[in-house]
């Protein structure tokens with residue numbers, strides 16, 4: 001246990017072979033003992049091919065997947081995981097500001113060490129409630145480029161001094177609870193959007209109170225599928241026999257990507273880059289406006 005709530009896991013291939021390479025910011029999807037698939041950032045050293053390291057928080061009000069891993073997985077157990085995927089990669093910049101909240105430190109820790117090794121100009125702000133809640137505290141506290149801030153003692157950190165001046169040569173990477181990411185998003189509205197990056201595994205919902213029914217035209221067969229307000233496009237397609245692979249089903253992993261051939265989309269995912277939204281759609285969460293028809297098909301057929 002890194003903290004009373006966060007448990008670290010070291011994963012190795014069951015047959016002892018080298019694991020697929022990854023870059024800092026990557027995550028794997030893990031089939032948790034509870035049955036749900038969840039995405040976890042790789043927090044260890046990308047140069048190591050013999051192990052992946054993840055750190056998992058037991059979310060008291062979560063959907064149960066992480067709690068089953070924290071409480072139910074034991075050393076020696078076999079877990080099924082996906083190869084690494086990086087939807088939060090480091091881009092070239094003159095300066096980097098990493099903003100981590102709570103267990104959101106996991107991708108940023110790998111990125112921070114990677115950038116330090118490369119001699120980059122990097123600053124890490126790491127915000128937690130108390131010192132006891134701070135995973136990897138001893139390792140990171142020793143470093144001058146890291147600012148640790150504990151809100152239970154010092155109140156919320158004022159981020160404005162770090163974000164007031166937009167800087168086209170800098171990149172900001174943020175991972176943490178929705179309140180922190182909302183704050184950083186609001187405080188960087190005057191930055192070029194391409195300079196500010198977020199990673200959010202809490203995911204989003206495709207069927208919240210604002211959802212409205214729409215229709216989807218499945219291009220390979222011409223079939224028209226009604227999507228009620230209470231279902232996702234992914235569910236509606238499956239109900240009519242269309243198989244679309246999925247994993248997180250919360251708009252974070254990138255597995256369910258479909259090609260969008262026509263119609264307006266209401267994108268809700270946390271995966272697609274702005275320029276990809278013209279062509280693609282994540283049906284586990286994204287929809288079309290109420291009453292509209294959207295035309296979709298598999299990515300492979302469209303390329």
Ligand code: FES
Nearest residue numbers: 247249254256284
């Ligand atoms: S299944 Fe993960 S983004 Fe849709």
